[in-house]
Every structure is written in structure tokens, then in C-alpha cells.
Amino acid sequence: AQRVTQPEKLLSVFKGAPVELKCNYSYSGSPELFWYVQYSRQRLQLLLRHISRESIKGFTADLNKGETSFHLKKPFAQEEDSAMYYCALSALGAQKLVFGQGTRLTINP
Amino acid sequence: EADIYQTPRYLVIGTGKKITLECSQTMGHDKMYWYQQDPGMELHLIHYSYGVNSTEKGDLSSESTVSRIRTEHFPLTLESARPSHTSQYLCASSERTGKEYNEQFFGPGTRLTVL
Known part of the structure; x- marks a missing residue:
């Protein structure tokens, strides 16, 4: 069975500080991992995916298969980063997503 | 404009009523999805x-049913609403191509309250 765990429901950091949102997964096969984000009064949208290996809005995430983790990181948080963040997993070729519980990130001025 | 629409956005209804949550997309996507999300979960x-006349149950058991008669339309129906159905319902769609995974685009959601 596939499972995604985000251990922090709430995370609060100051503007300019580094931020790391944790995500751990459980899956025996080769997963595809994603981060989705929902800003206030906006829809859920894709932030980044591990296969792209890209930085979006200053965020990066590295898939660590040994630790089964896909933590989201940003070196310097900005107020506009305040949002709900969901880690999600798709089994290879499955075309379905399994979501974590989400982490509400608040950036304090 | 290509988009995915959900109506109604909010619905408060009494127990036992039949309801249909509408989802339509003008993005030309073959795949459509329904998610249920309780607050903070x-x-x-x-x-x-995955296409017209194709429907499958997801990972969470639900008393709702769906139909896919047209590519752009994927309504969800509850024959007899109960308070346990109170939740937010999100519709999403994605392309069907040879890629292993395609980004899912989400609608604004319907917040359902059953009294």
C-alpha cells in the first residue's frame, strides 16, 4: 500500500529564515513524488515534481529513496509562501495520487 | 478559457435528499477525478x-456514484445524503498521453454540509 506522511500539520517561520517541510512515503516500487500547494482562496496546484529536478519559486525537493523522503526546502522564506502544502505520491504508471495530510506554512513578517 | 468548473460551490442540505455535484472541464482532458477532503485532512x-463510459472507484470507499457520458462532464451523485457525507469535494482532470504521469488540475471545490 502507498502512504504519504507529513509529520507537521502547522509550521511557522520568520521571513528570511530557511524552511523545510517534511514528507515521508511508504511504497515498495518506484514512486513519483510531487508537492502541491494551495494559497489562500486559490485552488490546489502543482508546485513541483521530483523528476523535473527544478526549482520553483525558490523551492526545491530531493527524493531520497534510502530514507523514503521528499522534503521541500527553501533557503529564505517569503511572506507569499504562506500556504497549505501537500506532498503526493503516484505509483509508476498509476496515474493516481495519494496525498499526505498537508502542512500549513505561515511566514511571519 | 480552458478551466475546470464545479457547482455549486457551497451546499447545505437536509438528510435524505438526493444531490448531484457538477464538474465540467474545458481543457480537453481525458482523465477526471473526484477527491473527498475533511477539514485539516x-x-x-x-x-x-479515464474517458467516456469509464469509471472506477478510488482508494476511499464512498456511497456516491459517478458517470462519464461526455468527456467534459463528470458529475457525482449521492442518492440519500447523510451527515457523514459532510465534506469538501474536489474535482480534477489531467491529460491522457504517453507520459507516465500528467499534472492534475483542480477545480475550486464544493463544500457540502448535510444537516
Whole structure:
């Protein structure tokens, strides 16, 4: 069975500080991992995916298969980063997503 | 404009009523999905469809049913609403191509309250 765990429901950091949102997964096969984000009064949208290996809005995430983790990181948080963040997993070729519980990130001025 | 629409956005209804949550997309996507999300909890896939006349149950058991008669339309129906159905329902769609995974685009959601 596939499972995604985000251990922090709430995370609060100051503007300019580094931020790391944790995500751990459980899956025996080769997963595809994603981060989705929902800003206030906006829809859920894709932030980044591990296969792209890209930085979006200053965020990066590295898939660590040994630790089964896909933590989201940003070196310097900005107020506009305040949002709900969901880690999600798709089994290879499955075309379905399994979501974590989400982490509400608040950036304090 | 290409988009995915959900109506109604909010619905408060009494127990026992039949309801249909509408989802339409003008993005030309073949795949569509319904998720259920309780406050502060993860999204759970309850139904999905890979094309016309194709519907499958998701990972979370649901008393709702869906249909896919047209590519752009994927309504969800509850024959007899109960308070346990109170939740937010999110519709999503994605392309069907040779890629292993395609980004899912989400609608604004319907917040359902059953009294």
C-alpha cells in the first residue's frame, strides 16, 4: 500500500529564515513524488515534481529513496509562501495520487 | 478559457435528499477525478475516469456514484445524503498521453454540509 506522511500539520517561520517541510512515503516500487500547494482562496496546484529536478519559486525537493523522503526546502522564506502544502505520491504508471495530510506554512513578517 | 468548473460551490442540505455535484472541464482532458477532503485532512480519491463510459472507484470507499457520458462532464451523485457525507469535494482532470504521469488540475471545490 502507498502512504504519504507529513509529520507537521502547522509550521511557522520568520521571513528570511530557511524552511523545510517534511514528507515521508511508504511504497515498495518506484514512486513519483510531487508537492502541491494551495494559497489562500486559490485552488490546489502543482508546485513541483521530483523528476523535473527544478526549482520553483525558490523551492526545491530531493527524493531520497534510502530514507523514503521528499522534503521541500527553501533557503529564505517569503511572506507569499504562506500556504497549505501537500506532498503526493503516484505509483509508476498509476496515474493516481495519494496525498499526505498537508502542512500549513505561515511566514511571519 | 480552458478551466475546470464545479457547482455549486457551497451546499447545505437536509438528510435524505438526493444531490448531484457538477464538474465540467474545458481543457480537453481525458482523465477526471473526484477527491473527498475533511477539514485539516488529506485528500482521498473516491472516483476516477479515464474517458467516456469509464469509471472506477478510488482508494476511499464512498456511497456516491459517478458517470462519464461526455468527456467534459463528470458529475457525482449521492442518492440519500447523510451527515457523514459532510465534506469538501474536489474535482480534477489531467491529460491522457504517453507520459507516465500528467499534472492534475483542480477545480475550486464544493463544500457540502448535510444537516
